[in-house]
Amino acid sequence: MSGTASSVQSSVSPVPPSAAGRQLLAELREIVGEEGLLYNADELLVYECDGYVVEKKIPDVVVFPLNTDQVVQVVQACNRHNVPFVPRGAGTSLAGGCLPVGGGVMITLTRMKRILEVNLRDRYAVVEPGLVNVHLTQHLKGTGFHYAPDPSSQGACTIGGNVATNSGGPHTLKYGVTVNHVLGVEVVTAEGEVLELGGAVEDLPGYDLTGLFVGSEGTFGLCTKVIVRLTPDPEAYRTMLGVFETVADATRAISSIIGAGIIPAALELMDQGIVEAVEEAYHFGFPLDAGAVLLIEVDGLEVAVGEEARQIIELCEQEGAREVRRAETPAERQLLWKCRKQAFGAIGRLSPSYCTQDGVVPRTRLPEILEFIAESGSRHGIRIVNVFHAGDGNIHPILLFDERNPEQVQRVMRASDEILTKCIELGGSVTGEHGIGVEKLSFMSQLFTPDSIEVMTRVRQALNSGGLLSPGKMLPTAGACGMEHIERSHPGKQAAS
Amino acid sequence: MSDEASPHNQSASSEATHSAAGTASGGTLAVLPSATGQQPACADGPITAGSGIDYGLFLDCVHCGLCTSACPTYLETGNENDSPRGRIYLMRSVVDGRLDLTESVSRHLDLCLDCRSCETACPSGVQYGRLIEPFRVDMQRIKAAESGKKSSWFQRLVLYGLFPYPRRLKWALLPARLMQWTGIDRLARATGLTKLLPRQLQRMQHLLPQLRQPAAQLPEVLPAKGTRRARVALFTGCVADAMFSQTGAATARVLQANGCEVVVPRTQACCGAIHYHSGAGDPALALARQNLESLLSDDIDAIIVNVAGCGSMLKDYGHMARELAPDDTAQIEQLEQFAAKVRDISEFLSELGPVAPTGSLPLKATYHDACHLCHAQQIRSQPRELLGLIPDLELVPLAESEVCCGAAGSYNLMEPEMSDRLAARKLQHIVDTGAEAVIMGNAGCSLQIQAALRDGNHPIPVLHPVDLLDLSYRGLPLSTITGK
Numbered sequence: 001m002s003g004t005a006s007s008v009q010s011s012v013s014p015v016p017p018s019a020a021g022r023q024l025l026a027e028l029r030e031i032v033g034e035e036g037l038l039y040n041a042d043e044l045l046v047y048e049c050d051g052y053v054v055e056k057k058i059p060d061v062v063v064f065p066l067n068t069d070q071v072v073q074v075v076q077a078c079n080r081h082n083v084p085f086v087p088r089g090a091g092t093s094l095a096g097g098c099l100p101v102g103g104g105v106m107i108t109l110t111r112m113k114r115i116l117e118v119n120l121r122d123r124y125a126v127v128e129p130g131l132v133n134v135h136l137t138q139h140l141k142g143t144g145f146h147y148a149p150d151p152s153s154q155g156a157c158t159i160g161g162n163v164a165t166n167s168g169g170p171h172t173l174k175y176g177v178t179v180n181h182v183l184g185v186e187v188v189t190a191e192g193e194v195l196e197l198g199g200a201v202e203d204l205p206g207y208d209l210t211g212l213f214v215g216s217e218g219t220f221g222l223c224t225k226v227i228v229r230l231t232p233d234p235e236a237y238r239t240m241l242g243v244f245e246t247v248a249d250a251t252r253a254i255s256s257i258i259g260a261g262i263i264p265a266a267l268e269l270m271d272q273g274i275v276e277a278v279e280e281a282y283h284f285g286f287p288l289d290a291g292a293v294l295l296i297e298v299d300g301l302e303v304a305v306g307e308e309a310r311q312i313i314e315l316c317e318q319e320g321a322r323e324v325r326r327a328e329t330p331a332e333r334q335l336l337w338k339c340r341k342q343a344f345g346a347i348g349r350l351s352p353s354y355c356t357q358d359g360v361v362p363r364t365r366l367p368e369i370l371e372f373i374a375e376s377g378s379r380h381g382i383r384i385v386n387v388f389h390a391g392d393g394n395i396h397p398i399l400l401f402d403e404r405n406p407e408q409v410q411r412v413m414r415a416s417d418e419i420l421t422k423c424i425e426l427g428g429s430v431t432g433e434h435g436i437g438v439e440k441l442s443f444m445s446q447l448f449t450p451d452s453i454e455v456m457t458r459v460r461q462a463l464n465s466g467g468l469l470s471p472g473k474m475l476p477t478a479g480a481c482g483m484e485h486i487e488r489s490h491p492g493k494q495a496a497s
Numbered sequence: 498m499s500d501e502a503s504p505h506n507q508s509a510s511s512e513a514t515h516s517a518a519g520t521a522s523g524g525t526l527a528v529l530p531s532a533t534g535q536q537p538a539c540a541d542g543p544i545t546a547g548s549g550i551d552y553g554l555f556l557d558c559v560h561c562g563l564c565t566s567a568c569p570t571y572l573e574t575g576n577e578n579d580s581p582r583g584r585i586y587l588m589r590s591v592v593d594g595r596l597d598l599t600e601s602v603s604r605h606l607d608l609c610l611d612c613r614s615c616e617t618a619c620p621s622g623v624q625y626g627r628l629i630e631p632f633r634v635d636m637q638r639i640k641a642a643e644s645g646k647k648s649s650w651f652q653r654l655v656l657y658g659l660f661p662y663p664r665r666l667k668w669a670l671l672p673a674r675l676m677q678w679t680g681i682d683r684l685a686r687a688t689g690l691t692k693l694l695p696r697q698l699q700r701m702q703h704l705l706p707q708l709r710q711p712a713a714q715l716p717e718v719l720p721a722k723g724t725r726r727a728r729v730a731l732f733t734g735c736v737a738d739a740m741f742s743q744t745g746a747a748t749a750r751v752l753q754a755n756g757c758e759v760v761v762p763r764t765q766a767c768c769g770a771i772h773y774h775s776g777a778g779d780p781a782l783a784l785a786r787q788n789l790e791s792l793l794s795d796d797i798d799a800i801i802v803n804v805a806g807c808g809s810m811l812k813d814y815g816h817m818a819r820e821l822a823p824d825d826t827a828q829i830e831q832l833e834q835f836a837a838k839v840r841d842i843s844e845f846l847s848e849l850g851p852v853a854p855t856g857s858l859p860l861k862a863t864y865h866d867a868c869h870l871c872h873a874q875q876i877r878s879q880p881r882e883l884l885g886l887i888p889d890l891e892l893v894p895l896a897e898s899e900v901c902c903g904a905a906g907s908y909n910l911m912e913p914e915m916s917d918r919l920a921a922r923k924l925q926h927i928v929d930t931g932a933e934a935v936i937m938g939n940a941g942c943s944l945q946i947q948a949a950l951r952d953g954n955h956p957i958p959v960l961h962p963v964d965l966l967d968l969s970y971r972g973l974p975l976s977t978i979t980g981k
């Protein structure tokens with residue numbers, strides 16, 4: 001249907017059966033052409049889920065608009081026919097953000113992927129939402145600038161998806177999350193109007209609607225253009241690997257590093273289980289008997305990083321580090337980062353299925369939550385390993401299991417819920433970066449007071465009154481078209497940051 | 498409108514059945530045709546495509562999507578059905594019985610280049626090739642069973658009949674040489690005369706490079722220069738030998754210059770990749786055995802290949818034997834020994850420690866990573882390091898250097914539209930570098946990229962790393978090759 005396959009007639013599933021459905025399809029075809037449309041079951045199936053495979057729903061139509069104008073027209077057509085619609089980027093969401101609750105039209109932005117402008121003097125770039133995060137980085141190579149948010153999925157996820165989920169990454173600790181790097185967005189609203197929020201200059205007066213839009217998980221509108229901030233490349237890096245006997249020693253070291261006023265560019269913890277998997281995949285030479293390793297990076301001016309690195313090594317040693325290694329060459333640094341960024345995937349080598357949780361606790365409570373995770377794991381008989389953004393308390397416990405064992409699956413669900421509830425208890429939250437999507441809807445009422453949820457609902461009402469855009473996401477009250485939330489029965493297999 | 502899907506139970510149950518079939522190696526199940534075996538499918542009744550694939554290989558995919566943007570076809574269409582994650586989903590859905598093997602499912606799978614870029618990108622170690630290859634073979638068998646024919650005339654005559662045999666290929670190229678020599682080919686291209694040829698022949702004709710004078714046939718043994726450091730067998734290939742025999746000769750000289758005694762057995766055969774990948778297992782295995790006999794002996798330190806596509810096939814012989822004749826353990830062992838000795842020329846030289854070339858080649862060049870080197874063999878740094886040794890040669894980076902150029906074996910002939918899109922994409926990146934030459938280690942890519950450069954009127958020569966190394970060792974200028 002799309003691209004080169006345009007001449008093909010597929011045999012299954014006739015077009016939407018109702019007359020209204022056929023009418024909508026005809027209108028969509030007018031807008032994006034046959035090339036920009038999928039409507040047969042055999043081509044829609046792959047769009048039934050994203051990186052979160054627990055809940056599935058096949059959309060009725062997938063459209064690939066090429067520009068803002070087409071997005072506007074598609075949205076207007078959906079409104080005319082009272083059909084729900086949901087945006088999708090690369091589909092790496094781990095929270096089911098792309099699930100077309102209630103069916104309807106999926107607006108996939110992967111063909112809007114141009115870099116429209118790069119302005120190095122004013123340090124911004126204007127890009128389309130379907131641009132893959134790493135493609136921007138590659139494009140900027142050699143300019144002395146980069147786009148700072150670097151989610152571990154950056155090789156695949158889109159800038160539009162990053163904006164929608166307010167993505168973070170290992171370097172969030174120093175550089176902040178996506179919202180700190182978005183100067184403005186062009187948005188197509190739920191009714192099909194085009195808004196320009198923010199702009200290339202900083203500190204505009206009025207409400208910070210850009211800030212409101214970033215992280216709204218596709219419930220306030222479709223982002224069709226993004227003005228991103230460009231950050232100068234640091235002059236120098238020091239990347240270190242601290243080896244600790246226990247997780248507790250490692251977390252103490254984290255606290256003393258930050259307590260000493262050093263803000264590393266990244267501070268990542270991997271426990272013994274994950275080190276084993278990573279070592280098997282990449283042979284970096286990690287010590288297999290260590291309780292935890294810390295990946296620490298400082299960046300900045302050559303003179304400063306040397307001193308910071310010296311201090312960090314000293315602090316780690318004070319907290320009982322067995323040794324602190326340094327990446328001596330850029331190649332070694334790259335390999336270290338590869339180990340970290342691909343850690344989740346490498347886990348696939350240890351266990352047939354795994355489920356990654358995403359929670360946040362205040363940094364000082366890390367030892368407590370890690371202890372709780374270990375305890376919960378042993379109580380439920382589930383092996384849990386950890387790799388996470390330690391610097392900002394964003395944990396990612398990975399629960400290993402076999403999806404063919406339904407009883408084990410239930411235990412995984414219970415352990416996950418317990419851990420997330422504990423995060424809230426410790427003053428944290430149930431998602432650091434993957435978003436609420438459909439996965440974590442049930443936690444919203446634990447996280448927020450009824451009043452807060454009421455205010456959020458009113459904001460959403462103001463921007464998405466018909467409820468056709470991304471129904472069933474983010475807010476427990478936001479279901480549209482009478483779609484009840486699908487019962488969670490299975491954690492599936494999923495990867496994470 | 499579409500229904501709520503509940504695939505979990507379904508996948509769990511189909512998993513049980515399929516892993517049982519997948520692991521069956523003895524007993525009564527052993528009579529079932531293996532996924533890539535040679536048994537004519539129709540004899541056993543209708544087959545489900547992919548039913549012989551070990552179901553665990555599907556389960557390795559955690560659906561994270563990290564592979565999508567590594568996939569050339571997805572980069573072009575933005576459609577998940579044209580991405581690795583999507584294709585795995587399609588195949589698995591067919592195996593699970595959720596989807597029929599419809600024409601559009603086939604289209605999306607046919608469009609795969611088998612470039613393995615997704616395997617490089619996938620952190621979970623999904624062995625995509627082990628899924629798509631047997632699946633495609635099944636697709637072909639089903640198609641053949643439906644149409645009553647085994648393969649198209651084009652496949653029979655040209656792909657199997659011509660390509661694997663360098664001597665036949667040389668004869669077949671003779672008219673092409675004559676045409677080029679007399680300039681008729683350009684006239685024909687310009688006047689559209691070639692449009693009268695069947696489409697696929699037209700494309701083949703279009704791909705033909707400006708053929709260099711064929712090198713004289715290499716003697717069977719070439720002595721090492723200086724102290725002998727190794728004794729190696731040189732694999733010369735079929736297409737490469739016919740079209741790039743000069744590069745074969747350069748490879749031999751470079752090896753000699755590095756202290757290698759080079760043997761070039763005349764009895765060697767095509768690597769068998771075309772057969773194997775199109776499901777013709779028996780001929781592929783026969784070619785493997787012939788190469789085993791011809792090239793492997795105890796006093797050989799390595800078997801050297803200068804064509805990435807052939808190299809990765811030769812390195813895969815052990816696996817192929819395991820898959821096609823699992824009971825012949827002696828054959829498996831021999832072919833594994835063979836595979837263990839296979840080295841790409843650049844890989845071999847960097848393991849050996851290259852003798853530094855001294856001849857200056859003032860040239861700004863860029864390097865394209867052939868899929869069969871960078872993804873299939875994980876060879877990236879070695880050719881660049883070797884080129885870095887050549888005095889005054891400046892190597893500039895190529896954007897998307899690891900994205901397939903669209904050649905992909907016979908893909909260029911079978912999927913012209915996507916192939917052309919990828920060639921255009923590659924061309925743009927090459928031109929953007931401002932390089933005066935583009936270097937790559939695979940004959941298929943050379944044909945494709947030369948054709949694209951010619952169409953775009955960019956007189957940029959396409960070279961193999963050993964072409965340049967050879968010149969530098971011999972102190973000759975670039976004009977020796979380009980004539981300019």
Ligand SMILES: Cc1cc2nc3c(=O)[nH]c(=O)nc-3n(C[C@H](O)[C@H](O)[C@H](O)COP(=O)(O)OP(=O)(O)OC[C@H]3O[C@@H](n4cnc5c(N)ncnc54)[C@H](O)[C@@H]3O)c2cc1C
Pocket residue numbers: 050051086087088089090091092093094096097098109129150151152153156157158159160161162163164165166167168169170217218219221222223224344433434435470495496497561562563
């Ligand atoms: C292996 C792995 C590692 C990950 N690591 C991280 C990490 O380190 N940090 C992190 O933050 N996340 C991480 N994620 C989660 C995910 O990659 C991010 O949320 C990412 O931003 C999603 O981008 P996408 O293009 O895939 O969006 P999608 O998955 O397609 O969509 C995500 C959400 O955004 C909405 N959306 C998409 N495009 C638009 C648009 N143009 N306008 C409005 N709404 C839109 C969708 O409706 C959906 O709700 C990881 C995921 C995986 C699989």
Ligand code: SF4
Pocket residue numbers: 557558559560561562563564565581582585615618619620621622623
């Ligand atoms: S093939 Fe690998 S990278 Fe791609 S979706 Fe599956 S697990 Fe992820």
Ligand code: SF4
Pocket residue numbers: 567568569570571579580581584608609610611612613614615616625
């Ligand atoms: S082999 Fe190449 S074309 Fe095929 S799915 Fe993988 S990356 Fe895409």
